[in-house]
Amino acid sequence: MYTPDRLPSRSTPGAHARTTPPHPASSVPTGPREPQQPCLQVNMCRFLGVFIAWLVFLTFYCGSVYVPHAHPPEIYVHEFFVPGLDQATALKNVEISFNVTVRNPNQNIGIFYDSMNGSVYYNDQQIGTKPLLFPFYQEPKNTTVVADVITVSSQRGTELMGDLAAGKVVFRLQITSTIRFKISTWDSKHHQAHASCDISVGRDGTILPISKDKRCPVYFT
Template structure:
């Protein structure tokens, strides 16, 4: 009987030495490990960043809010009003922060008529304002702290006859934000409140509870 045909033998030859393939496998594993480590690091960095952002949002100091409660010139209707002029005021200072307090080192007030300063007086001694607190700040301009010249008084009388006298109350303070054992650097704050007074010397409704503008320097 004829013998079965023999199958041809195929010889495979490696195109590269075994050491080359071992190096490629090792390199592939190293790349995968590095990718995993980089992914873990970036994920951790993202989590830390989100936590820091949330913490910053919750603890970021917000500027205080000032509103005029009262502003009065009781002698404005008096014949001798110029000699006995006195201006009293009351302003509310609201600290809107949830966790941050405010320490005021000093504060003074000024009053302006037609952008001319006619009075200046120091206010309260240093005080600490807790978070979510409203503090009432009042003061009086009189005597040497109030200097209204004849020209200014004549203009005030003209405005009085027209039914409204407009003043500007300014507050200036140095303060720091306080959080537990942490204190911010010192800031200087300027508050400006436009106030309209009627013929009776009392603040008009349009100015009462009006929010003052504020800026830092």
């Protein structure tokens, strides 16, 4: 019924029956979404990985190849004696005795001696050689005594007599060692250390003062 104070309402058939269908994705349950790592964190992880790899390489290089501030062993000749030097059979199956000291001059670096050999030369000709010490480790600032005998033989009697007439005979004691430097817990690569000791002896075969307690030059190969 129409009344003056109320407007007539108009309804559309089926208007209340239509509803918006739900989105298919909204009806599928999903788990908690994993948070994505920020770019800064990823870059930091990469940087740390590269830095650690470089640090490991540098440590290996310093420990195995390059030994900073490592000094070679110091070798001194104290005694050297050639018996029967003034005899006609000199340098024929003669036992030359010697006494040298090997010092590690490094403050915080030890030295492994994996092998050590001694050789005697006369006029640049090797006349005798033998192994010396067994492998050993030398602490920093430590000295090791090497006293041994090397049997020598040479046919250069004419040259020897000429040197004796001049008042002295010069021999060379060559000490070759295979060594490794020890820094903290790392060992260096192997080095060949050569000590070349020129030794002058008198007619009685004893070392002359000019060569006694002399430091021998050392070089690496």
